[in-house]
Amino acid sequence: MTSYVIKDVAILDGKPTDIVIKDGVIAEIGNGLSADQTIDGSGCVALPGLVDLHTHLREPGREDAETVLSGSRAAAMGGFTAIHAMANTNPVADTAGVVEQVWRLGQAAGLVDVRPVGAVTMGLEGTALAELGAMADSAAAVRVFSDDGKCVHDAALMRRALEYVKAFDGVVAQHAQEPRLTEGAQMNEGVVSGKLGLAGWPAVAEEAIIARDVLLAHHVGSRLHICHLSTAGSVEIIRWAKSRGINVTAEVTPHHLYFTDEVVETYDPIFKVNPPLRTKADVEAVRAGLADGTINIVATDHAPHPSEDKDCEWTAAAFGMTGLESALSVVFETMVQTGLMNWAAVADRMSVAPAQIGRVSSQGQPIAVGSPANLVIFDPRVSQEVDARKTVSASRNTPYAGRTLPGKVVATFYRGTPTVLNGELNA
Amino acid sequence: MKHLLSAADLGYDDAILILDTAKQLAAATEQGVGKLPPLRGRTVVNLFYEDSTRTRISFEAAAKRLSADVINFSAKGSSVSKGESLKDTALTLEAMGADAVVIRHNSSGAPHRLANAGWISGGVVNAGDGTHEHPTQALLDAFTLRNHLRNGDGDLKGVNVTIVGDVLHSRVARSNVLLLNTLGAKVRLVAPPTLLPYGIEDWDCEVSYDLDASLEGSDAVMMLRVQRERMNAAYFPNAHEYSSRYGLNVTRMNRLAESAIVMHPGPMNRGMEISADVADSDRSVIVEQVANGVSVRMAVLYLILGGSESK
Incomplete structure (x- = not known):
């Protein structure tokens, strides 16, 4: 196995040093080191390989939008070494068979750890529990369960799911959306929706479910995770729940850190996403919540769609945007360049904490001798204009197209092998 | 353009x-x-x-x-x-x-x-x-208002226009608020709170829940179509209650100033937001619209x- 040395790279916020990668682990850290192949890391930052708790890979069922392989490639380009494949495929990942299929496809791709998420309810229909234990016991060893795309809105069913997954240290990741309050909803309910005449998705529809579910998790003593938290009120509820000792974690997406609902004034469906882009006050609140740890992690909610589902009128378009390839740059711009977080905090929110929530043992480890060599080398000095035609994902629905984002992933190492080298996919 | x-x-x-x-x-x-x-x-x-x-x-x-x-x-x-x-x-x-x-x-x-x-x-x-x-509905409404209230010339400065009904689902109301303001008119929206958009307080107009309190001083009253199916979605209890609180009938019309006109973008629900007698009265400029x-x-x-x- 080829050994690599990354020269003069800063480990998180530290001073420049050399890192030697050999036989799948970090073999040496220090000055004046050498190896078979040398990578210039001067000016760059080394972070533990990123872990995404929320990725839509679309396989099986919508291979025209993304496959496990194309999504793995996009993940590697973004600096990820582990991703969690959401369950809303066709067929739904609600049996051991489907999660094992996705897991095997991930192994075959071999670019990141692909951890399947199991559905909470059969067919995501919200009426009967899926075979949670069978999925947990399968080769895929599922630990995260989610009906993402739909809310587990039945309170009794949610309670049972929270209780049941305790048997195998699982977690229910809730897509918090009260369905009756969001019928036909197209965008955030606010001043902009009133002006544009698009049906509103009120903040309360998210907050009401989160409030209910933290109380349920408290009552049954379970672990709860909240997907793509998007409102200031949700941050307040999570903060309150944590102050009470409730075992809840939460994620925010890069796009909710970056955009406000004012971009919807273009009526360009590239900005149509669920939960919707919110107001400036919400963006400030989720940034503050991520900085102070109320929100534990950044998760991409990478949601690829073919162009025909976006090159149309707003209400006909699909919800969702891609995010794997841009996530680190967006977090850099919104959280690091603003002075809200340092690189150690970025490593925590994008690698350490998501690996813990997903129970991914070999990921999110400190950059230290003996750790598995899952690493990303990021150059914060350059910036690049996002070109949707050049995405590695099979879909082009990036909301950052035409915008300039700071920083660039120079290299990604997955179990000691470079999946990205010199900013190019190495696979 | x-x-x-x-x-x-x-x-x-x-x-x-x-x-x-x-x-x-x-x-x-x-x-x-x-x-x-x-x-x-x-x-x-x-x-x-x-x-x-x-x-x-x-x-x-x-x-x-x-x-x-x-x-x-x-x-x-x-x-x-x-x-x-x-x-x-x-x-x-x-x-x-x-x-x-x-x-x-x-x-x-x-x-x-x-x-x-x-x-x-x-x-x-x-x-x-x-x-x-x-927008062309708002333009034809402005044209009609100008003909009746400003002799067909200039702008609508100082004209008080009251728009009544389902503002939430109304493209006519949105365009009219924008255009009538541009032309100097004062707009008041009247509707039950359920049929007003979120964030209406940021719009450039007055808002009232009370039609009776809004008639005096209006130079024109524009009634919006209310679809009966809205009551199935709990925007209001039933057609009768809507009509009695927000419908324009002869009693209400008679409280308007002598020169005030009654407008409707059509198609009308006679007996719901506007009574037949009002729609067919001398005040009504609906056909002219x-x-x-x-x-x-x-x-x-x-x-x-x-x-x-x-x-």
């Missing part, structure tokens, strides 16, 4: 130019000179994804009176019903050489998309999109398709 997508696109001078042009075109039409020649050889497509009688006929009459060739494209009985996308329909119209597309669509923002997505090069006129806007619609749409098409007074 390249497109007309929103009443917000119209500055004061643009709005006055359209109204003055409409006035001239109406006068020319009344003189019985027959068809006017300015749009000869130009093609206007009426692309209607929603059923609409009066707006489509109004645009068709406007284009024909200016000698344009008119193609009516309705979603029923066309490839749209076979699932063709707006993009492909737009590309087809572009290939056929449409100079302007008049679009009515149930999706808010569809005209905006048609104009800005790079699918077509011609002008786009919004003939009503979802619950967003209906329809006639003015043709003149205003002539002006819009004329200015968009490169009429000599266009910028």
Whole structure:
């Protein structure tokens, strides 16, 4: 196995040093080191390989939008070494068979750890529990369960799911959306929706479910995770729940850190996403919540769609945007360049904490001798204009197209092998 | 003026130019000179994804009176019903050489998309999109108000217009609030709180839940259509209660100033938001609104398709 040395790279916020990668682990850290192949890391930052708790890979069922392989490639380009494949495929990942299929496809791709998420309810229909234990016991060893795309809105069913997954240290990741309050909803309910005449998705529809579910998790003593938290009120509820000792974690997406609902004034469906882009006050609140740890992690909610589902009128378009390839740059711009977080905090929110929530043992480890060599080398000095035609994902629905984002992933190492080298996919 | 997508696109001078042009075109039409020649050889497509009688006929009459060739494209009985996308329909119209597309669509923002997505090069006129806007309706309302309250000249400074009904789902209300403000009028919206959009307090208008308290001082009352199916979604208890609290009946009409007019964009629900006696009264200018619609749409098409007074 080829050994690599990354020269003069800063480990998180530290001073420049050399890192030697050999036989799948970090073999040496220090000055004046050498190896078979040398990578210039001067000016760059080394972070533990990123872990995404929320990725839509679309396989099986919508291979025209993304496959496990194309999504793995996009993940590697973004600096990820582990991703969690959401369950809303066709067929739904609600049996051991489907999660094992996705897991095997991930192994075959071999670019990141692909951890399947199991559905909470059969067919995501919200009426009967899926075979949670069978999925947990399968080769895929599922630990995260989610009906993402739909809310587990039945309170009794949610309670049972929270209780049941305790048997195998699982977690229910809730897509918090009260369905009756969001019928036909197209965008955030606010001043902009009133002006544009698009049906509103009120903040309360998210907050009401989160409030209910933290109380349920408290009552049954379970672990709860909240997907793509998007409102200031949700941050307040999570903060309150944590102050009470409730075992809840939460994620925010890069796009909710970056955009406000004012971009919807273009009526360009590239900005149509669920939960919707919110107001400036919400963006400030989720940034503050991520900085102070109320929100534990950044998760991409990478949601690829073919162009025909976006090159149309707003209400006909699909919800969702891609995010794997841009996530680190967006977090850099919104959280690091603003002075809200340092690189150690970025490593925590994008690698350490998501690996813990997903129970991914070999990921999110400190950059230290003996750790598995899952690493990303990021150059914060350059910036690049996002070109949707050049995405590695099979879909082009990036909301950052035409915008300039700071920083660039120079290299990604997955179990000691470079999946990205010199900013190019190495696979 | 390249497109007309929103009443917000119209500055004061643009709005006055359209109204003055409409006035001239109406006068020319009344003189019985027959068809006017300015749009000869130009093609206007009426692309209607929603059923609409009066707006489509109004645009068709406007284009024909200016000698344009008119193609009516309705979603029923066309490839749209076979699932063709707006993009492909737009590309087809572009290939056929449409100079302007008049679009009515149930999706808010569809005209905006048609104009800005790079699918077509011609002008786009919004003939009503979802619950967003209906700018030519606002123009014909302004034209009607100006004729009755300002002798057909200038702007609407100091005119008090009360708009009553389902503001939440009304593209007519949105366009009117924008345009009437541009022309100097004062707008008051009256509706049950359930039928007002979130964030209405940021709009440039007064808001009231009480119709009776809003009649005095109104120079014009514009009643909006309320769809009966709204009561199934709990916006109000039933048609009778709506009508008694927010309907315009003769008792309420008699409390209006002598000179005040009653308007309705149509189609009316007689007995719901407006009583038949009011609709047919001397105060009602509803039929006149329809006639003015043709003149205003002539002006819009004329200015968009490169009429000599266009910028």
